[in-house]
Amino acid sequence: MPGYAVLATHSTAQAAPEQGAASAVVQLLDEAGAAQGPAVVLSGDQLAGFVRDVEARRPRWVWARTADWYPGLLAAGCTVERACDLALSRTILRHSTAAAETGYTVGLRSGEADREDADPAALPPARIPENQDALFSEPRDERTSVEAVAAEFLEQQRAVPATPRGRRLQLLLAAESAGALVAAEMRHHGIPWRPDVHEALLAGALGPRVAPGARPARLEEVAVELRAALRAPGLNPDSPQELLRALHRVGVDAKSTGQWELREYSHPALEVLQRYKKLSRLHTANGWAWLDAWVHDGRFRPEYVVGGVVTGRWASRGGGALQIPHTIRDAVRPDDGHLLVVADAAQLEPRILAALGRDNGLADAARGRDLYQGIADQGFGGDRSHAKIAMLGAMYGSTTGEAGRLMPQLTRTFPQAIGVLERAARTGEAGGVVGTYLGRCSPAASERWLAGQRATSAEEQRRADGAARTRGRFTRNFVVQGTAAEWALCWLAEIRLRLRAARAAGRDDGELVFFLHDEVMLHVPAEAAERVSAMVQEAAERAAVLMFGRIPVQFPVGVVVVGSYADAK
DNA sequence: ACGGGCCGCGCG
DNA sequence: AAAGCGCGCGGCCCGT
Known part of the structure; x- marks a missing residue:
């Protein structure tokens, strides 16, 4: 019974099956990490079948990057239950203060390792190719061998201490790797997208389809209207500079053409400009070109970048x-006989804050479905909008305006929760590192930032203080956004397990x-929709317990079953 | 002609 | 009501 199955491109101990052929090597390990038998060398077309056979014994797959291996396996109809993504784990461990005493991060954490020009010899297996095509054409670098991958895996295991902090870090690593599987699977399945609905929507708003680079009829009409309203016949409304000059000429003295600033001014042309911007945005960002580029065979398959944001949120590439x-969510429609189950966590971040601060008052406020009303009832005389602005x-670290004025009231009402934020801000302002609940750490202050703090002149001091406050706002938000991202990863993983x-x-x-x-959105057979809705709720409850144990903070999830994404909110 | 930086806006 | 966090992308702008 293997504990682990390590998958890599080659072995340093065995020759490839034939020169230049796509190949892979699998080494089974027992629970203790000892090799079980010799590594198995496979040609590319044997891989999926072999993985399927081994998967029947439910090992934990270990590979350098999920994104390099799993898409190919999915294309061959093969899924796996569990996997460890070494690259994602490495990134977390390298910055982790919990793993700092174990040796894995020695020489890697002091800012050196984060720089592109750092000595590559100082890093664990580096230069792992971006994709499988590149993998097979790469020279057989011993740092990507099955032996090296297995060694790094064991090294990472040892880097997690057997302490409460270590167990949370272990959960984070597991959740991050599960997320990588989900990301590949979501891309494989794709978001069901109806090009006909999308095109009808575009035609209704913009007029008939035009060639790339041309301005659609409805957009051109609004441009003509705008030029008239601004008395600027040659105006290119896509040029912020020309626009700003034209606005100045009609007495709108804005400093930029952003809508938040133009809102302060009153002029008949501003409504026309707003309409132009909305239509232009639809055309350039999600128009026919977007549809051609990103939707194929009724599916939008974006690439998710797990851990692409420092806080642990995902990023995406393409589309x-x-x-x-x-405005275009109506094009997201389920296949015949299917429905969409769309679920979102209600006011996740303040609830996460209640959990982080073990703040019973905030937990009480979070009891109902509407957390902001709960806060309002406890500390703001029932005024929900004040409660929301303050929280x-x-x-986010707002100090000015109404939010700033309401802060003392919020601090008095929820001292534990606000204390978490203030401490994170002070740490960041002083150049320190903060961590999420499970232990993802914020980046260390750069040399450049630290140098900036050693100010001499008054002007430099002013800039240094500004930079410190900016960093404080980042670390303040990091603990909440990052811990919320962890909860969401656990939620995803729980949903995946149940599916x-x-x-x-x-x-x-x-x-x-x-x-x-x-x-989250699920594409489900119609008869399963109610069952899946309940499952998604249950997964959310389970995610909270998994992370925080039994605490009095609720994480309610709003679930709707719809025939169009536009009906989800 | 190319590309990095900035603007503006979409999402949470 | 306020303009405080995190992103990606298309277009413009300007240096090379």
């Missing part, structure tokens, strides 16, 4: 997957197809 505007301002369990029991409960920070 702006995490910015699908509400968001506290988490696999259903499948193993002979049920089709559908697939995860989209994830957006605190929101």
